[in-house]
Amino acid sequence: MTKQDFSRRSFLTKGAAAGAGAVALAGAATEAGAQGINWDQTADVVIIGAGVAGLPAAITARELGASVIIVEENYDIGGRGMLSGGRVQLGGGHALQQKFNIKDNADQVFLDWVRADDAESRYSDRDLVRVYADENVSTYQFLLDNGVEFIEKPIGPVDASTLPRIFVTKEWHIPAEVVAPHRNRNGSGLVRRLAESARKKGAQILLKHKMTRIIREKPLSGRVLGIEVKADGKNINIRATKGVIVATGGHTGNVNFRRMFDPRLTEEYQQACQPYVYQNADGEIAAMDIGASLWATAIQTSESGAAITKTRHIGCRWGYASLVYETDSQMFPQAKATGLTVKDWQNLIMVNQFGQRFWNEADDSYKFFNAAMAYSGDKNKLNGGGPIWAIFDADGAAREKWNTKPPNVDPDGWFYSADTLSELAGRIKSQYQKQPMPGAALTETVARYNSFVAEGVDKDFKKKTPMHKIEKPPFYAAWATPILHDTLTGLRTNTSTEVIDMRGEVISNLYCACESQGGYAQHGLARCLVFGRIAGRTAAKNTA
């Protein structure tokens, strides 16, 4: 053992002291076939990601007697679940559904989520959906057993469901521990309760530990042995005797990876829940490095569900749906503005980097996104549609009751104002606006739109009765580029969540659950919870 190795273990021993005794240090044991790797820590089950799949996996594995380490790269637990609205779409006839006389069963859940007439369900792997359906009721009970509380009000049916299945979890009761307080981030109650339970049951959660590699006996064969992580500048090897669970949460934030499915998704598109989580595909990439395959990739580009969404809060860097970082949010110093929430798309137009309208602003469908991502005419950037800006005037701001000053807007790249449209165009500077917006083009675009308003007919894009001219100074430009949301495809697994390689063979001791798992693209928390439990159970019972 080198001096450096010794120091590293001392550090880890202290770090582990607050966790459960169930986790043991492995000493300098060298695993056969692992090229002499020194293992710094060992657990039966090692989980990458303390989110909506990783936490139930940890609890389930602990309940079956396995020791558990979760590594989480963030400074706190929860992943995207922390910023979720907390809508859990579990059905099958669980107790709360029964309370509202909702007649549901596992077969109906299955039939709904393999519907051919719904693009959200038709591409799914039906073997996975069947297992999902069969585990809905038990997963709901699992959540109750682990302290999760629900608001007793059914919502739905939504998506492919034909029955009300959504119940919302209660927001975590300590605002300082809710990353985006005051904004109905009820998912905080889900992940905080699960983390609390996981810790009580002896799972060790190592925060700010970033997985850098999944270690397999040989690069593309043999069992998975553990993972390499980086923490505080040090590399640490963690042995997993029963298995490693990838619960990292998706690839949406990785430009290179997401463009495998759709080359249009270049760097200018925002990603939901940044900057708290980045969904950087590290789980997928680490698994693919050792041979893992992707699965059901059609879903990602099926133009259904919430793969891409419009910006709802404009004039700030991240304007995702119902999420707003208020000034007392931990994230506000990075987010820098709360944004201007659009209540009526009639109050603005949207233009591309050349000051041209491209579609009906009131449309929320994929037709809008396809137009926003269409070739903009930029000879230096053929893929992606470039930045999109919302343009409005003093009257529009008044109708929306917007205060166009910080902290509502971020003038450092995401919001501009000027006395005239021509002047406004010239002021727009952004890391994604590579050239000045031509003032004459923006002026012409607005004059044409105003003529549509006067006549009541949008001759270009059929916006239903365009209502308001954009004419009264001052004028505003607000960042409104679409947001990428759900990861809808990922690693191939079987119904036990074992990861499958490119030749259709199981990669022993490697499991996946979360948005990084391919095959089933239901939006939201439920599939992550269900398959997280299955992964924890499969790994804990592994005797390979």
Add this chain to the structure above:
Amino acid sequence: MTADTLEKEDTLHQMSLAVWDIPTPAAGEQFSIKVGARSSTGCALGARRIELLDGEAVVAAGHLGDAPWPGTDALFWAEVELRAPDKPGSVMLAARFDVVELDEPHAGVSSPFNVSVVAKPEHTLTVKVVADGMPVEEAIVRLGPTRASTDASGVAAVKLAKGRYELVVWKAGYDTPVTPLRIDADASVQIDARVMPQADPDAVWTA
């Protein structure tokens, strides 16, 4: 030149214009609009001349005031009167800033704007908008280029020439039918709007 423009430093100061408060005049009617001009340097433009053009013909002119439009940095403005064309329809005019009188060299500029001219109204259409039996206030009622907002009792009155129209009612949160109408006398119509289901704040796109 302002520090935060992308324009190159140039000997010519860049001018730009805005035109607003454009009504929907009846054919041949006198009406007024507001026109503002701004120099990229923000320099004072009071008393400078503004022209309105129909093609190459100057159809009206005015002089900018000494104070910028409220809420702007340096948009000097004027209210300019002009006469609507004698025929109904949409006409594209332009505002032009005359740079000759300025001490510093400025680039000349013109900016297009649209005016919709309607036939001289002869009749009044009274529209009442209700939802679930209750009046809907501040709904926009429009028939072609003519529009009005409903008052507290859900009523809006619009003056119209004889002809066929599509009555469109708009208010966020309401679904309303498009109603074809023929106007040949004063008339009243009631529009039943449907309240759209209140969206749950997390009804869409939550993680």
